[in-house]
Amino acid sequence: MRCPGCFFTMANSLGNLTGELPQLDSVEDLSEQLHIDIRLLYLISNDTARFYRVYRIPKSNGYFRTIEAPSELLKRIQRWILKYILQQFEAHRYSTAYECGKNIRSNAWRHVGQPVV
Numbered sequence: 001m002r003c004p005g006c007f008f009t010m011a012n013s014l015g016n017l018t019g020e021l022p023q024l025d026s027v028e029d030l031s032e033q034l035h036i037d038i039r040l041l042y043l044i045s046n047d048t049a050r051f052y053r054v055y056r057i058p059k060s061n062g063y064f065r066t067i068e069a070p071s072e073l074l075k076r077i078q079r080w081i082l083k084y085i086l087q088q089f090e091a092h093r094y095s096t097a098y099e100c101g102k103n104i105r106s107n108a109w110r111h112v113g114q115p116v117v
Helices: 006-014 027-034 038-046 072-084 104-109
Strands: 052-058 064-070
Touching: 027 038, 027 072, 038 072, 064 072
Parallel strands: none
Antiparallel strands: 052 064
16 A cells, blocks of 8 residues: 655645655555544545535525535544645745635736736
């Protein structure tokens, strides 16, 4: 179950590493870090729909918005990945999504007066 170089490849695509990454050489290592049985990790990865609650909420225009909310367990896994892996990388300097203090206006401002966006 080894994944040699998988985080090296991820590091190259995400940007500059700003912190320490956990040592994850196998699915077993991930299971230990998450404190989740490896069989459950495989179940989640192979049947993701089972770990989302899907429901609809009404919109003001009479239509509905579909919400796909992860289970508490899946949220816990996602938050761990965010904290210990993804947040260890610096975002690209032109990226504004998911950055504290940045929003859609921050992104749009860079394009004001540009002939092509």
